[in-house]
Amino acid sequence: MTDPFVIVGGDAAGMSAASKAKREAPDRDVLVFEKGEWVSYAGCGMPYYIKGDVENLEDLVSVTPEEFREQRDVDLRTGHEVVAIDPEAKTVTVEADGERFEQSYGDLLIGTGARAIVPPFDGIDLEGVFTLRSMDQADAIEDYVSDHEPATAAIVGGGYVGVEMAEALDERGVDVSIFEMLPQTLQPFGEETAQVVEEHLREQGVDLHLETAVQGFAGSDHVEAVEVEDDSVSADLVIVGVGVAPNVELAEEAGIEIGETGAIATDEYGRTNYENVYAAGDCAEVENVVTGEPDHVPLALTANRAGRAIGSTVSGEPTETGGTAGTAIVKAFELGAARTGVIDDERAREAGFDPVSVTIDTETRPHYYPGATELTVTLVADRESNRVLGAGLVGPEGTKRIDTVATAVTSGLTVTELQNLDLAYAPPFSPVWDPILTAAKVLSGRLE
Amino acid sequence: MTDPFVIVGGDAAGMSAASKAKREAPDRDVLVFEKGEWVSYAGCGMPYYIKGDVENLEDLVSVTPEEFREQRDVDLRTGHEVVAIDPEAKTVTVEADGERFEQSYGDLLIGTGARAIVPPFDGIDLEGVFTLRSMDQADAIEDYVSDHEPATAAIVGGGYVGVEMAEALDERGVDVSIFEMLPQTLQPFGEETAQVVEEHLREQGVDLHLETAVQGFAGSDHVEAVEVEDDSVSADLVIVGVGVAPNVELAEEAGIEIGETGAIATDEYGRTNYENVYAAGDCAEVENVVTGEPDHVPLALTANRAGRAIGSTVSGEPTETGGTAGTAIVKAFELGAARTGVIDDERAREAGFDPVSVTIDTETRPHYYPGATELTVTLVADRESNRVLGAGLVGPEGTKRIDTVATAVTSGLTVTELQNLDLAYAPPFSPVWDPILTAAKVLSGRLE
Numbered sequence: 001m002t003d004p005f006v007i008v009g010g011d012a013a014g015m016s017a018a019s020k021a022k023r024e025a026p027d028r029d030v031l032v033f034e035k036g037e038w039v040s041y042a043g044c045g046m047p048y049y050i051k052g053d054v055e056n057l058e059d060l061v062s063v064t065p066e067e068f069r070e071q072r073d074v075d076l077r078t079g080h081e082v083v084a085i086d087p088e089a090k091t092v093t094v095e096a097d098g099e100r101f102e103q104s105y106g107d108l109l110i111g112t113g114a115r116a117i118v119p120p121f122d123g124i125d126l127e128g129v130f131t132l133r134s135m136d137q138a139d140a141i142e143d144y145v146s147d148h149e150p151a152t153a154a155i156v157g158g159g160y161v162g163v164e165m166a167e168a169l170d171e172r173g174v175d176v177s178i179f180e181m182l183p184q185t186l187q188p189f190g191e192e193t194a195q196v197v198e199e200h201l202r203e204q205g206v207d208l209h210l211e212t213a214v215q216g217f218a219g220s221d222h223v224e225a226v227e228v229e230d231d232s233v234s235a236d237l238v239i240v241g242v243g244v245a246p247n248v249e250l251a252e253e254a255g256i257e258i259g260e261t262g263a264i265a266t267d268e269y270g271r272t273n274y275e276n277v278y279a280a281g282d283c284a285e286v287e288n289v290v291t292g293e294p295d296h297v298p299l300a301l302t303a304n305r306a307g308r309a310i311g312s313t314v315s316g317e318p319t320e321t322g323g324t325a326g327t328a329i330v331k332a333f334e335l336g337a338a339r340t341g342v343i344d345d346e347r348a349r350e351a352g353f354d355p356v357s358v359t360i361d362t363e364t365r366p367h368y369y370p371g372a373t374e375l376t377v378t379l380v381a382d383r384e385s386n387r388v389l390g391a392g393l394v395g396p397e398g399t400k401r402i403d404t405v406a407t408a409v410t411s412g413l414t415v416t417e418l419q420n421l422d423l424a425y426a427p428p429f430s431p432v433w434d435p436i437l438t439a440a441k442v443l444s445g446r447l448e
Numbered sequence: 449m450t451d452p453f454v455i456v457g458g459d460a461a462g463m464s465a466a467s468k469a470k471r472e473a474p475d476r477d478v479l480v481f482e483k484g485e486w487v488s489y490a491g492c493g494m495p496y497y498i499k500g501d502v503e504n505l506e507d508l509v510s511v512t513p514e515e516f517r518e519q520r521d522v523d524l525r526t527g528h529e530v531v532a533i534d535p536e537a538k539t540v541t542v543e544a545d546g547e548r549f550e551q552s553y554g555d556l557l558i559g560t561g562a563r564a565i566v567p568p569f570d571g572i573d574l575e576g577v578f579t580l581r582s583m584d585q586a587d588a589i590e591d592y593v594s595d596h597e598p599a600t601a602a603i604v605g606g607g608y609v610g611v612e613m614a615e616a617l618d619e620r621g622v623d624v625s626i627f628e629m630l631p632q633t634l635q636p637f638g639e640e641t642a643q644v645v646e647e648h649l650r651e652q653g654v655d656l657h658l659e660t661a662v663q664g665f666a667g668s669d670h671v672e673a674v675e676v677e678d679d680s681v682s683a684d685l686v687i688v689g690v691g692v693a694p695n696v697e698l699a700e701e702a703g704i705e706i707g708e709t710g711a712i713a714t715d716e717y718g719r720t721n722y723e724n725v726y727a728a729g730d731c732a733e734v735e736n737v738v739t740g741e742p743d744h745v746p747l748a749l750t751a752n753r754a755g756r757a758i759g760s761t762v763s764g765e766p767t768e769t770g771g772t773a774g775t776a777i778v779k780a781f782e783l784g785a786a787r788t789g790v791i792d793d794e795r796a797r798e799a800g801f802d803p804v805s806v807t808i809d810t811e812t813r814p815h816y817y818p819g820a821t822e823l824t825v826t827l828v829a830d831r832e833s834n835r836v837l838g839a840g841l842v843g844p845e846g847t848k849r850i851d852t853v854a855t856a857v858t859s860g861l862t863v864t865e866l867q868n869l870d871l872a873y874a875p876p877f878s879p880v881w882d883p884i885l886t887a888a889k890v891l892s893g894r895l896e
Binding site for chain 1: 460492768777815846849851852868876
């Protein structure tokens with residue numbers, strides 16, 4: 001009898017792998033060790049729970065632990081922490097209820113995820129200072145807002161968590177400030193896209209402090225203010241959202257190779273340097289489809305897909321995990337912002353490209369049709385090959401059009417090929433020349 | 449001095465070519481002969497003028513004749529009909545105000561468009577029976593609705609014009625019946641997509657008669673009823689929208705080759721069998737990017753793009769017109785329906801494929817996020833190569849996702865490659881697995 005498929009971590013990658021493996025090879029045991037209590041939840045939905053759009057935190061759970069155990073026959077052990085991996089002996093050491101035991105595996109998946117980075121700010125331990133990464137944290141923030149009705153909130157970091165939490169807290173009647181060290185919010189989305197978002201955030205009453213380093217938090221028992229150079233800004237609540245770091249310590253201690261990005265190195269099947277040891281999700285690298293280099297893009301789809309692929313692979317059907325185009329989309333109040341591929345000049349040059357870009361303001365529908373809104377499109381291509389490298393989009397609607405560019409960059413299309421795509425047109429949906437095509441036309445002119 | 453670039457027909461293809469040619473080679477004369485008075489108008493917007501969403505018919509004009517003449521320096525002659533082409537002598541014969549004259553050309557573009565097919569129904573000439581192809585017809589229909597306030601309307605044909613006019617007339621308070629000879633509406637969209645549309649049309653109060661051949665129209669001076677086998681249905685207004693036929697007579701008489709589809713045969717630059725004679729838009733064939741065969745898809749984007757490319761080509765920069773994926777989208781009351789590629793089994797087999805398809809019901813957002821709506825996705829692939837051939841989508845929102853599949857079919861992606869695309873996810877915009885990815889997953893299972 002085959003040794004079981006053991007999974008460390010019960011979130012997107014782990015539970016996708018568990019489900020797929022049981023479906024493909026029902027006779028093989030699948031064990032999942034999850035140190036917390038929540039599994040298979042939509043972390044990206046947490047801001048909308050705090051905002052009040054989602055009624056119960058439990059609504060974010062797609063499959064409950066009971067369903068995994070009873071319907072999917074997965075041996076899911078919550079409250080179980082894997083504290084060591086021995087890839088030679090093919091065992092893991094598990095801690096639960098103060099006890100330790102060894103578990104042998106045939107195949108192992110490391111799906112330990114990522115954690116919120118917590119800089120050593122003064123006052124970081126004050127009541128009312130939170131990060132938002134786990135369901136328990138989401139729960140705690142919601143409770144705090146309900147119980148204390150903060151008048152002001154400071155968000156440290158202008159990334160996804162920052163803009164989503166600004167919207168959520170604003171909806172709860174809180175005056176929001178955002179503090180960002182960089183000269184722009186949403187760094188991966190490019191300057192042009194971020195500028196539109198920033199203008200909108202300010203219109204919505206968000207007090208935006210760019211190029212502003214937070215020095216610490218002040219307060220007696222609970223937080224009362226954020227300290228920055230020469231200033232102190234009132235904050236009854238603080239959310240620290242300055243990024244995430246992959247949880248790789250367990251792997252590293254076991255001699256599993258860590259890549260240049262700081263996440264676990266994997267091949268196209270999600271395999272680490274040890275046979276039968278896989279890594280997927282926010283702790284692992286995947287190939288960037290534009291650069292061909294390993295990348296670390298801790299997002300949900302990548303985790304789900306890689307987990308699922310590994311579930312197939314360990315069941316005898318080798319399946320590639322798929323790469324990442326770094327595609328992302330975020331809502332900021334009434335705007336959507338989206339990005340895909342390589343849009344940062346420096347990053348493009350590092351990957352050997354000579355980037356040329358355009359930013360244009362287009363509309364989502366013809367001028368005569370009611371309800372057209374502005375859509376700002378940034379499109380980037382390589383000068384020599386004319387290959388499309390990436391795009392950023394921002395506007396009140398239509399930002400899912402980023403998928404067209406994601407498909408194009410993955411397929412290696414040139415700007416001319418993008419421009420010649422037969423995209424859907426009818427007045428209620430698009431101008432004759434879809435904004436993506438218009439951007440390609442303009443960029444094409446720059447490349448001549 | 450180069451002989452002028454002469455264009456026959458002042459709509460999408462013709463005016464795009466004229467504008468581009470003047471931009472690229474400002475010194476060369478560009479003459480456009482348009483037999484009517486309207487040029488460069490958005491024909492697809494006409495139903496929304498009749499509906500009342502667009503206030504003035506003139507709003508549909510993107511560039512006026514005066515702007516073409518004064519700002520773009522195009523010698524636009526409205527009220528001028530080209531009645532003959534002599535490709536050997538490189539001249540056209542033009543009729544205007546009862547006079548005839550010859551005009552020589554260096555390059556010629558035939559952009560004569562297509563006309564509404566008018567079957568020889570009894571009573572076709574009754575007052576109140578219309579086709580909808582030209583701006584004058586849109587004007588006449590609007591006048592008729594305003595003046596006569598018809599209680600009932602019959603639409604013959606369940607294609608684009610049929611469903612769009614059903615919505616428009618319903619909005620004007622008219623009871624609408626649609627008569628369609630085939631067993632389904634929106635034939636190019638596939639059965640599965642059409643069924644969802646048909647259910648919706650009925651919910652909206654449209655009286656839908658499928659597999660019903662119209663025999664004629666009855667009435668004394670104006671139309672009063674539609675006659676079908678064994679029945680007569682009241683109709684104070686009739687719109688005949690049974691399709692279009694390319695205007696190829698002028699080309700055919702000049703010895704220009706007509707393709708198998710019945711439209712003018714062209715190469716990848718839009719050239720006909722005569723050097724320096726081009727054809728573009730609704731009168732011309734273009735290559736289908738899935739089958740590689742010539743196709744006739746009389747839609748606006750194809751016309752605009754081909755015209756623009758020919759404008760470049762005749763100015764010394766050879767530019768391919770781009771192919772068609774047959775991508776289309778249509779609004780039917782509260783639904784959008786979209787299609788791309790080859791989705792009809794018979795057509796796929798003719799093109800040498802072995803089609804396998806799935807139809808799934810998905811949602812546009814995660815279950816917990818407010819406002820998710822159903823999206824029905826049909827995805828078709830070739831069994832042997834696993835290449836994606838086409839898709840149909842239908843639902844209240846999110847149907848512009850068809851562009852992802854249009855890009856995929858144009859790039860020749862397999863179902864696995866489609867499934868591995870990194871599409872944008874955040875709860876306000878999409879489930880983790882975008883509906884297109886979910887369909888690819890399911891189809892992938894069928895292909896194993």
